[in-house]
Amino acid sequence: MIQLISHARLYVCLGTMGAALLAAAGFAQWSPPSPLPALSETPHGGAAVAPTEETTAPAAQTHNPGETTDGPFVNPEQVARQFCRQLAALVKEGDVVAPRELARQVARETTFPMQPLATSSKKLSAAEVYARARASVVVVGGINPCPGRPQWHGTFATGFVARKDGVILTNAHVIEAFAHTRAIGIMTDDGRVFPVTAVLAADRKNDVAAIKVEADDLVPLPIAAEVPIGATIYSLSHPALDCGGMENAFWTFTSGIVSGKLRLRLDGRELVDALAVTADYAQGSSGGPILNREGDVLAVVSFGTIPIAPDQFSSGTRFEKVRR
Numbered sequence: 001m002i003q004l005i006s007h008a009r010l011y012v013c014l015g016t017m018g019a020a021l022l023a024a025a026g027f028a029q030w031s032p033p034s035p036l037p038a039l040s041e042t043p044h045g046g047a048a049v050a051p052t053e054e055t056t057a058p059a060a061q062t063h064n065p066g067e068t069t070d071g072p073f074v075n076p077e078q079v080a081r082q083f084c085r086q087l088a089a090l091v092k093e094g095d096v097v098a099p100r101e102l103a104r105q106v107a108r109e110t111t112f113p114m115q116p117l118a119t120s121s122k123k124l125s126a127a128e129v130y131a132r133a134r135a136s137v138v139v140v141g142g143i144n145p146c147p148g149r150p151q152w153h154g155t156f157a158t159g160f161v162a163r164k165d166g167v168i169l170t171n172a173h174v175i176e177a178f179a180h181t182r183a184i185g186i187m188t189d190d191g192r193v194f195p196v197t198a199v200l201a202a203d204r205k206n207d208v209a210a211i212k213v214e215a216d217d218l219v220p221l222p223i224a225a226e227v228p229i230g231a232t233i234y235s236l237s238h239p240a241l242d243c244g245g246m247e248n249a250f251w252t253f254t255s256g257i258v259s260g261k262l263r264l265r266l267d268g269r270e271l272v273d274a275l276a277v278t279a280d281y282a283q284g285s286s287g288g289p290i291l292n293r294e295g296d297v298l299a300v301v302s303f304g305t306i307p308i309a310p311d312q313f314s315s316g317t318r319f320e321k322v323r324r
Contacts, residue, residue: 064134065191065250076247079139079187084152086193087143087185096183096195099142102211103179105199106172112201112210114163116223119296129234130253132295134189135219136161137236137251140170140196140211140287142181156248158237158288159186159211160297162223166194166215170287171302172202175209186213189251205270207302221289224296227275231258235279237288237301254280258298275299 064072065079090096124132140159143152155178159170168186175196178184184196194213202209227233234255238248256279264274277290281301290299 064189065187074250076241076250079250080154080156080248082191083139083141083156083185083187083193084143084154086187087141087154087183087195088145088152090185090193090195091143091183096185097197099175099179099181099184102184102196102199103176106175106202106204106209109202109204110200114167114210116162117220119222119224120294123293124295126234126253126255129291129293129295130236133160133221133234133236133289133291134251136221137189137288138168139187139238139250140168140174140184141187142178142184144181155181156238156284157286158284158301160287160289160300161218161220162210163220164216164218166213166218167200167220168196168211168213169300170209170211171207171300172204172209173207173302174286175199175202175211186211188215188218206272208300221291222294222296224292224294224298227258227292227298229258229260232256232293233258233277233279233298234291235277235281235285235288235301236291237281237285239280239282240284248284256280 064074065082087096138159138161139156141154141156143154145152157170157174157177159168159174161167162169175184185193186196187193192215194215196211196213198212200210200212232255234253236251236253238250239252241247241249256277258275259278260276262274262276263271265271275290275298277299279290281288285301288301289297290301292298
């Protein structure tokens with residue numbers, strides 16, 4: 001199954017303001033975040049988690065969130081609960097910006113000049129690409145309280161670090177979809193949770209937004225300018241699992257190739273240059289990076305899977321039962 005990725009050059013920060021936010025990447029079409037169970041206002045679908053009790057945030061950990069003590073096997077429920085606990089504690093402290101305000105900032109489609117990191121020419125193994133990118137890929141999520149209970153539900157998408165001082169790239173539609181939640185935050189791969197404080201730039205046509213968190217030690221990813229058809233690519237994101245809409249496969253890594261470059265009118269909007277890729281992703285993957293063999297970002301997952309020629313392409317790990 002082929003995935004389509006919007007390849008417009010991410011001119012979120014262009015115009016008369018200066019350099020482009022990214023000099024290259026495309027941004028893949030919409031796989032919306034999953035729905036929140038038992039909440040009537042959820043506008044989109046993406047993986048919601050089991051409710052978590054409202055407690056104080058846990059102490060910072062020294063291993064990846066959700067990892068078991070006997071090896072790198074991630075417990076998705078544990079990751080989701082940790083995210084909800086920490087962000088709920090910040091809500092109690094009043095230390096969050098209202099999600100509806102963040103959605104309004106997306107609608108303004110402002111610009112923010114930013115110089116991306118230089119790319120590398122060194123080819124990496126798939127395992128090396130994953131190891132390098134994991135520290136830069138974040139969980140982007142929104143939380144809501146469970147009605148009548150001291151618990152919180154979360155719904156999740158993906159983002160990645162563009163600058164070490166807390167600039168994160170994700171999809172514009174992710175922030176807009178989370179407008180109904182109580183708070184929006186990000187979780188790094190070492191388990192830290194930060195509330196989103198602002199939308200620095202947004203381009204709704206290409207479905208990308210640069211958001212800000214208060215951090216100064218994040219690990220950014222370089223941005224590549226071009227990608228040929230046939231090139232090997234990878235996706236690293238948090239796709240929803242077919243578990244009743246209750247879990248995400250956090251930090252899932254899939255591979256494929258660039259199978260085509262298309263100019264399409266997506267969702268009734270303007271023409272968008274798109275990459276067709278064979279790497280799998282699913283709901284919850286929105287905002288995740290598409291990476292090349294050097295570990296540089298080529299594109300961002302934005303829209304849902306479009307089956308152009310089903311069963312004609314090998315696509316690695318599959319999430320076929322997840323609603324698109």
